[in-house]
């Protein structure tokens with residue numbers, strides 16, 4: 001998976017060169033003017049970072065983690081603002097009703113598909129029918145990997161998660177066609193990569209990224225529209241997601257194909273980025289921690305022996321007979337591993353926009369229309385809440401330790417307050433299925449690009465919005481005997 005850091009200087013196209021020159025000039029002016037402009041804003045009382053707002057915004061979009069960390073230090077941990085954003089207190093941020101999530105993220109998505117208000121938990125018994133198909137998808141892809149060789153967790157596992165998400169969010173005409181899924185994946189990757197700082201901050205600028213994004217969005221819509229039409233005209237209804245959506249929307253007095261496509265796209269976007277990255281990291285953390293890997297593998301074996309079919313059946317068949325409720329309720333080790341992986345990996349930003357009245361905040365004012373962002377690292381890596389915060393330790397959540405309950409809103413891996421993740425149950429199930437098939441099907445160890453075992457647990461590059469690493473692969477050293 002490529003990073004989305006802007007590539008305008010390296011690519012060297014004429015437009016990007018001009019942009020680079022402009023930025024270099026702006027940088028010089030900004031350094032000179034910085035000391036003059038950093039001061040409290042007399043209207044709101046919030047400390048203004050000063051400098052050129054464009055540069056602050058640029059750093060916000062490119063090296064966000066470093067920008068926020070340094071700004072916090074400079075302002076002595078006070079709320080601060082720069083032209084586009086203001087930082088805020090955790091409780092207000094997650095509970096205030098006038099703070100809108102979708103309008104907040106719109107600034108990062110830059111006019112691309114947006115999160116829709118879905119609730120996958122309402123899908124009821126459809127998930128039981130979907131289950132064997134999901135497992136068969138996972139099995140088909142993992143079979144192409146092994147039993148020996150290397151895989152990049154952030155491309156191969158990501159593609160696997162993409163397939164599973166397409167299966168859950170669309171219909172089998174599409175999910176059963178590997179060439180179509182692969183094309184969809186390429187379009188989706190183009191969209192992801194084109195959310196560069198240049199494309200977001202200069203939407204009028206005809207950069208290659210901007211053009212690629214417009215083209216990919218149109219093609220994605222076209223492709224998905226054709227599948228919605230296939231299902232709309234089908235004579236025999238199914239329980240696939242598009243059919244379920246069609247049925248629900250028809251009951252709600254009809255809806256356009258575009259609305260359903262928007263819905264499906266949003267689900268894929270909400271699902272793939274976080275789930276793909278999280279499964280990759282969970283496998284790396286487990287691969288680096290023999291104790292937790294053994295516990296997780298033992299839990300999967302116990303689940304199979306309680307609910308699985310004959311051990312001589314293919315793995316996906318054995319797993320398919322495990323009821324969804326058992327995946328939900330009988331995997332405390334996997335739950336702790338997922339929770340800890342997300343504490344470490346989901347440590348970026350939450351964003352809101354104040355759509356209603358001005359909000360008073362400790363003598364300051366957050367005006368209507370302002371964007372607010374909360375830096376999740378502030379709590380996820382607070383050593384007074386999570387001792388040794390950068391180490392992978394799923395035991396922190398055990399009864400008796402319960403570090404995530406030490407202060408209110410200490411854990412934000414799935415969001416909190418008014419915007420808890422609508423896909424949490426589905427995402428957890430997806431993460432458990434992929435890791436369980438992996439642990440039961442392979443023996444593996446994480447290695448570096450040269451095939452050497454890693455000497456230390458790798459750290460996540462927190463400036464990288466996608467949180468991926470291109471320098472770690474999983475070395476598959478054969479079938480796990482649980483298979």
Ligand code: HEM
Pocket residue numbers: 101102115116117118120267270271272274275278342346349350351412413414415416418419420421422423424426427428
């Ligand atoms: C490991 C995978 C996932 C993680 C870690 C995750 C995490 C989150 C977090 C932290 C939020 C809150 C964001 C905020 O407060 O600004 C959120 C919101 C949301 N997530 Fe997820 N998510 C995952 C997968 C999914 C999936 C698979 C779906 C859909 C199928 C989904 C749908 C949503 C939606 C619709 C919201 C917005 C809820 C609202 O507006 O109240 N997520 N997610």
